[in-house]
């Protein structure tokens with residue numbers, strides 16, 4: 001275990017956990033928009049390709065913004081992220097020190113102590129030797145932490161309380177990479193991260209697919225019959241929807257920020273009527289017992305994460321690459337067919353299409369004097385395709401797409417995760 005930086009050691013802001021997890025979401029969003037410092041985790045050598053590979057020199061791939069409409073797309077970022085984060089931290093004046101670590105009566109290893117970053121933690125960090133600092137959303141034991149360990153063995157994993165904070169941590173040089181979930185095989189897309197990809201200027205430099213094996217966790221001695229509530233990340237709740245019903249649990253379901261945070265919350269507040277959906281590692285860290293194992297509705301449940309960096313990597317052709325783009329057009333969905341055909345004609349397979357509201361111009365009015373005014377919803381389209389930007393066919397496809405769109409941005413061209421398929425097992429989550 002290693003703290004993120006010796007210089008990151010000024011006034012510690014306390015983490016205030018409200019008494020109910022719904023408020024925790026709300027409260028966190030409003031008031032504690034800063035990176036928390038838990039003891040960060042160093043992963044042992046393990047899964048994945050060589051680190052040098054992932055850390056390959058940054059440059060060249062031009063992630064261009066072709067926009068006729070300066071007001072559209074990522075030019076519409078919310079006010080400066082650093083302002084945002086600094087204001088929130090400055091505004092967070094409380095200095096009560098809450099011990100959120102459950103007391104383990106069985107002398108089990110204690111989870112890492114949680115210390116939020118202070119304002120100076122948000123200034124550019126000095127170099128940390130060769131160890132890569134990887135920001136993820138959640139607390140230790142979250143699947144995102146496991147994904148960080150899979151993507152970057154030996155990395156120093158830095159927990160963040162919100163997805164946006166993970167983006168900011170990289171932008172402010174507190175972290176070198178962020179690892180963020182974008183889609184799950186059962187729960188679908190994590191829309192927030194699609195929106196954030198557009199609002200920030202980070203580049204996708206890789207992807208990892210993590211088998212997600214959920215457990216039902218409760219305090220030692222608690223039986224299923226005692227439960228009146230199950231809490232977890234909304235994705236995890238949706239991934240276990242049917243199994244929870246099949247288990248015959250008469251429980252309400254409540255969403256919290258992350259799966260491991262739900263486990264920690266139960267332990268901290270000694271809640272005997274509440275269970276969490278989280279990993280076996282979270283059970284271990286927070287001293288909970290596993291009431292049911294493998295409760296995801298599909299055993300091949302898998303979440304796809306992307307790795308983000310300040311600079312793009314150099315696209316190559318000696319291994320399978322994927323490229324992610326986002327585009328929009330003044331005339332809305334009418335150009336979609338033309339755009340997609342640019343890939344089809346070149347035999348480039350698409351692996352994902354996602355549409356999100358065009359936040360700057362959500363509605364387009366089309367007047368027809370005879371009939372009235374039609375209100376069309378406007379979208380941003382995200383497409384992943386199986387080709388490297390180093391390939392001529394991909395460059396030609398994008399040149400053509402550019403002709404049909406008013407806004408186009410390459411989010412990244414990166415190696416595909418080709419690790420052999422292995423259905424989710426509990427030990428996959430243990431870095």
Ligand SMILES: O=C(O)C(=O)C[C@]1(C(=O)O)C=C[C@@H](O)C=C1
Pocket residue numbers: 137138141142143144145181184190212233235236257258259260303
């Ligand atoms: O809460 C966690 O443990 C996370 O890492 C987040 C998250 C998600 O956002 O989808 C990641 C993977 C699982 O699909 C469930 C939750």
